[in-house]
Amino acid sequence: MRYYKFNVRDGYYIGETRQFSIYEKGMIRRDEPLERLQIIPKINDKNHFNFQYGPATGGLIESLDFKIITNGEAIKGIVVNPYVKSRTMRCLNKTIDECLLLVERINGYHSASHSIAFLSAVEDALNIDIAEGTYYGRIVILELERIRSHLLVLKRMCEPAGFGVPMYQLSYINEIITRIISDISGHRYFYSTNKLNRVDVDFGLLSSYIQTLIKIKREFENIFNGLLESKIFINRLQGNGLIKDDPLIGPAARAAGFKRDARSNISILPYKELNFEPIIFNEGDSFGRFYIRGLEISQSFDLCINALERAEQSEYNYSNNFSGEGAARLESPSGDLFYYVNIDNGLIKDIQMSSPSYLNLKSFIKSAINTIFTDFHFNFESFGIWVSEVGVEFI
Numbered sequence: 001m002r003y004y005k006f007n008v009r010d011g012y013y014i015g016e017t018r019q020f021s022i023y024e025k026g027m028i029r030r031d032e033p034l035e036r037l038q039i040i041p042k043i044n045d046k047n048h049f050n051f052q053y054g055p056a057t058g059g060l061i062e063s064l065d066f067k068i069i070t071n072g073e074a075i076k077g078i079v080v081n082p083y084v085k086s087r088t089m090r091c092l093n094k095t096i097d098e099c100l101l102l103v104e105r106i107n108g109y110h111s112a113s114h115s116i117a118f119l120s121a122v123e124d125a126l127n128i129d130i131a132e133g134t135y136y137g138r139i140v141i142l143e144l145e146r147i148r149s150h151l152l153v154l155k156r157m158c159e160p161a162g163f164g165v166p167m168y169q170l171s172y173i174n175e176i177i178t179r180i181i182s183d184i185s186g187h188r189y190f191y192s193t194n195k196l197n198r199v200d201v202d203f204g205l206l207s208s209y210i211q212t213l214i215k216i217k218r219e220f221e222n223i224f225n226g227l228l229e230s231k232i233f234i235n236r237l238q239g240n241g242l243i244k245d246d247p248l249i250g251p252a253a254r255a256a257g258f259k260r261d262a263r264s265n266i267s268i269l270p271y272k273e274l275n276f277e278p279i280i281f282n283e284g285d286s287f288g289r290f291y292i293r294g295l296e297i298s299q300s301f302d303l304c305i306n307a308l309e310r311a312e313q314s315e316y317n318y319s320n321n322f323s324g325e326g327a328a329r330l331e332s333p334s335g336d337l338f339y340y341v342n343i344d345n346g347l348i349k350d351i352q353m354s355s356p357s358y359l360n361l362k363s364f365i366k367s368a369i370n371t372i373f374t375d376f377h378f379n380f381e382s383f384g385i386w387v388s389e390v391g392v393e394f395i
Contacts, residue, residue: 002124003266004327004340012260013247014329014336015359017352018393022338024265027327047071051373055084059160059377062387073372078365083391091351091394096122096196099348103339106353107388108189109152112138112145113332115194118351120268121339123196124326130197133312135270137199140206140311141181141190142269142330143304148177149333150251150293150300153384154224157290160377161233169223173216180209197316203308210305217301224294237287241367241379244284248363250335250356251296252383255281255288262331269330274306286375289382321346332356334384355389 004027011024020027053066063084069077089106091099104115116138123130151174158167178188184206185193193200227233244256253260261278263271279295281288323345329338335356342350360383368379 001326002127003268003329011265012249012253012258013359014249014338015354015356017338017340017354019352020340020354022329022336022354027340048076055081061156064387068373070373075368075371075373075376078368080361080365082361082387085387085391087388087392089392089394091348093347093349095346096343096348099351100194101192104191104194106392107355107386108191109149110145110332110334110337110386110389112141112190112194113330113337114353115190116142117328117330117332117337117339118341118353119194119196120328120330121326121341122343124328125324125341125343126196126322126326127324128197128316131312131314131316132270133310134197134199134314136307136309137201137203137311137313138194139269139271139274139307140203140304141185141193141199141201143300143307144177144181145190146300146333147297147304148174148181149384150297151177151220153293153381154227154290154297156381157237157286157378158227158233160381161236163227163230163233166223166227170220173220173223176212176216180206180212184209195316197314199311199313201311201313203311203313206308210308213301213305217298220297224297228291228294234287236375236378237290237382238283238285240286240371240375241289241364241382242283242285243363243367245363245366247359249359250331250333250384251289251292252335252360252363254278255292256284257282260336262329262336266329268328271303274303276303286378286382289384293384325350329354334360334386351394353389353392353394355386355392357384357386357389360385361387361390 008026009023009028010026014022021030048071051068051070055063055065065081065084067079089102103118104111106114151170155167155170182188184202259278264278281292325342327340329336338354340352364383
């Protein structure tokens with residue numbers, strides 16, 4: 001494997017798969033079950049009670065079951081069950097193309113991230129040398145996906161504040177980006193866009209949208225700066241959900257002062273050739289995570305436009321009779337996304353995934369202790385959690 005080594009506990013902690021604990025540069029085989037996502041405080045005070053929130057309720061866009069222990073004001077403990085909907089993917093003994101159709105549908109909003117991470121692991125297993133144009137094409141669509149995902153997070157953070165105008169303005173920009181994605185790829189969520197050593201995107205058509213992207217970037221920055229000037233809004237975020245503990249990944253880590261970004265510390269995609277540097281803040285609260293995402297949206301517009309100059313389609317015809325194992329990770333909008341594959345005679349014999357939402361959900365639970373429920377949604381949305389990524393089982 002080119003990117004990962006077995007039994008190496010090196011670098012920062014990424015998360016867990018069914019069999020491995022994942023680190024920045026290595027993977028440790030483990031036999032014990034995954035840690036349950038919960039914090040149960042030792043409270044004997046009869047004034048505390050359990051408050052059931054979810055799995056289907058206003059304020060949550062996915063099914064998620066919270067049992068909140070509270071005295072009526074402060075959150076003293078949370079027990080969370082992200083597995084109220086089981087997600088089984090029938091990938092074993094399937095071809096790469098058959099498995100890819102399922103992988104890219106684990107989380108539609110991050111379809112490009114999942115498909116490219118999976119394909120990178122497959123390409124690692126097969127020792128495929130990727131064409132330069134494909135590398136840059138993947139950066140283009142990953143940064144478009146990051147823009148759209150971050151826009152959704154910021155929009156969702158405006159909603160509990162009752163900030164209808166900026167919420168709908170961000171939704172409008174989000175829809176423009178989504179329609180551009182649909183025009184250049186044939187699908188609003190990049191389905192069937194990524195292949196082995198190929199990105200099926202009309203880069204010529206996307207080039208005609210450059211001035212539109214520049215205009216959208218300016219419109220977004222005006223909205224974002226307006227939100228930063230709103231003391232009413234910012235006061236709901238500052239100090240809310242403060243966490244600077246290790247481990248953290250993705251925007252949550254960078255908001256807490258950690259220089260953790262797979263775009264800069266692995267060589268799968270040539271971000272360094274675009275002079276990429278992670279944006280770091282040192283707050284670690286909901287405001288920090290809001291602020292980092294806003295700055296990263298502007299950065300992603302620039303990365304997308306710059307990578308577009310070198311992006312192109314490539315062809316790779318592979319045989320169905322091959323074997324190998326590989327692993328790869330990339331920086332999805334929510335953080336490090338990892339895939340491991342074992343292939344035997346062209347069929348998937350094992351596939352394991354570690355999503356950033358697993359670790360982000362654990363971090364959210366810790367950050368929520370001693371906050372109040374009226375600030376719950378600002379904090380939760382700031383982590384960019386997708387429950388659909390957490391309870392996935394490959395069979």
